[in-house]
Amino acid sequence: MWVVATAGHVDHGKSTLVRALTGMEPDRWAEERRRGMTIDLGFAWTDLPSGGTVAFVDVPGHERFVPNMLAGVGPVPAAMLVVAADEGWMPQSAEHLAALHALGVSHGLLAVTRADLADPAPALAQARAEIAATSLGEVPAVAVSGVTGAGLPELRTALDRLVAGLPYPAPDAPVRLWVDRAFTIRGSGTVVTGTLGGGRLRVGDQLELAGTGEPVRVRGLHCLGGARNEVAAVARVAVNLRGVSRDRLARGDALLTPGRFHRTDLLDVRLAGDPAADLPATLTLHVGSAAVAARVRPLGPDTVRLRLARPLPLLIGDRAVLRDPGRHHVAGGVTVLDVAPPPLARRGAAVARAKVLAELDGRPDLAGELRRRLLVRAGDLTRMGVPVSMPPVAGDWLADPGHWRRLAARLTGEVSRYAREHPLEPGAPVDVLRRRLDLPDRALVEALLAPPLRLRSGRVTAAAVDALPEPVARAVARVRAEFGDRPFRAPEAERLADLGLGPREIGAAVRAGALLRLAENVVLLPGAVDDAVRVLGRLPQPFTLSAARQALDTTRRVAVPLLELLDRRGATRRLPDDAREVVAAPPA
Template identity: 80%
Template structure:
């Protein structure tokens, strides 16, 4: 093509027309990412930036975010094709007048963004179309939008590389860019972003394993694939990577014990269904192991389970708990009341045999020791509903409260502590905490003269 003679221009125009016809229609509901190519000041208006609006729409009054600064800016005015507009929709060249933003706050290569919709990253894995990955120099320049950022290059596979950017950019999965060698004035190739939050390559063989993963990616957002690779991730993080959550189809057959692909498992956490099912099985195994190793404990602490399962948030542990397990007082354990260790169950049975006909007599402390009921064993029996604790080392059988109310209701009302003690055939050691417990539960009411009445 000659700009001097015009030779080849018709063919160039025709090729550009064919290329433009193949481009997808812009999505007006997408978030805005306006790469700034110029910034200047207009007298009486303030700072103006220009760029190409490739997706979404801009309106006067919109609040945007300055990439890299998390700094809000507001649109004061819009111009497109030389005319003032209240709104501009993609694709369009636009001039944006920003309210209260100094000109030196932004320049070429910066970007104006829809707040909270982009992941700022300085590490990306990309697919290269051009020079072989192994032949690339260690440093190049990445051109994306209007930004030109130096990058360090680490080849992974024949056509996949990892780029370490000199400064973070708001990149999405599927973005296209160029790699250029400024020293040789050579374009090394075009790249397509495959991952904007890649895992670290810390172990031997990690780079080769990562190359195998990248060989299966095509740069198109894939919710199911992202969940398989990441296992657990917040929906907001996926959206900021450029992976739609609500717009992709849900798994055709939701798993019985796991979520559909786009259904959060807890809060905004999404999970791969197979991984979520395995976590549920692992949680059950961990709780059972803890019960075997600590038979008198009231369950496994939620935080300990979170660490054992390598979960980032305790709400995920809570979401994994299913019957017959339950969460109580920050611990996960069996919900059944017959889950007492065998030795404790035998000791409780001996208490029932010895005191069943004397329900308001409590074993003395030394008798509890003889029975093998120390503080931890008593605590386990109380949690299982096998014993009722009135005070330290003062325990009764669990149905004692209801029986006591029936006996006390037969006394002349009101009644004294002494009358209650005699009617219940018990000691002051038991009668005092027993009546106080009945008061707290509303079964009896204490009067100003210390007498009591049964509340009917």
């Protein structure tokens, strides 16, 4: 199935032509049939000579209903321009063509209607010349009469050739169904219709509403007048929703694959049309079936920043129309360059941003996005429409390779700087380093670690910073000199203080392996453990605490925590009667 939108001036026979091709009435409302003009969107379909099916979105031609026309054309990949032979090219013909050009529509054909009322050649020649100057280029043209049926077989053949040349949609693309109608059916509940441009819908799928993010479930699907369990793009589809009331939905909303779109009210775009500097402060942005007021801030000659009145689910590369409703004027087409642009708070930021945007073409580029953003979550890029094809550096974080190397070098420098500023601390806390490197996640700090850096108890240190500060090293040397021949005698707290070994200095010495801490203010030289095992191994086994204290020539203050340390290390074993035995004595 393929979908084609009609376009053209009011009362040029668009609906009559669709009716003649399909045998269906595209005008849905009694008011439309009474007035003989399309006010809202109409839908009809027919089989083509090849066996395929084409569905028409019949749009209104009156200038007052251009927003409705844009809602119908926005999601559709091809257009059939209709010009009446007896009137020729008209103002709404031009505005509809300008809208198609702004949207970048490049597939279409020309139908010159009322060929039974006037020679179609002049209208055909003028219309083809106007169309050739747009994104549609040279298009096939057919003269027809919806009344007599003349030219209809040729038009069907031309439609067959047109849809055969349309790009095939990606079946695994995320769903973004722009809603062009929302209504209630008794016994079924809320139903929305739209043009499915990519992906597929299945009964039971969970989607989310673009406007609120709330989840909804597909209760049923209809396509070409029949119920379906599954509908693949491109297709006109009606979706019966469970879990949402009719008043929560309206034209311009969208049904989305959860987690695959970035809802934004701030975007940077490239403008093809009026000069950016000449734009009024406020315009209307038409994208999909949505029409949203947008405040305009020119950045470069053809780049602008738009602040939308409400967020929309947009992707990099999306095409849209900027229109001035007061002047009934299409200001131009826009290509979305960035859906998560940086703030422009600093002096000169707008000029710098314009230079960046001048290099962008609206095609998603992973390497380029990483260069500009430096660090970004993979999920955020996916929701912007950027395919992710590289592994994250930590969690779901992606990094520009050059920036990641620079961060690693800065991390080493920051660890060393912290060690100089805080010589008695056991390394730099991870959160301190995260702030100094301006990183959004502590996992990134841990991912940057490489020898000689290492993580220990939430702090980062390096072999180069394990050396003791000079005052602490001198104090440890004096302990070694005083107690070297009495390895199991621990200096009293007063003596430690006299030597300059307070709690922080002791902690630094213990971390550096220069002292062994048994308990608060109970420290020995580091070789005391092995020496104690050798001494205790020479005692009759098992031995008591008193025997151990005497053999080690120490006090209970030292012997109790020392034996407990030996128990924990498995060098000794405590027996039920509180005696101990050496498990494995080191060689003498």
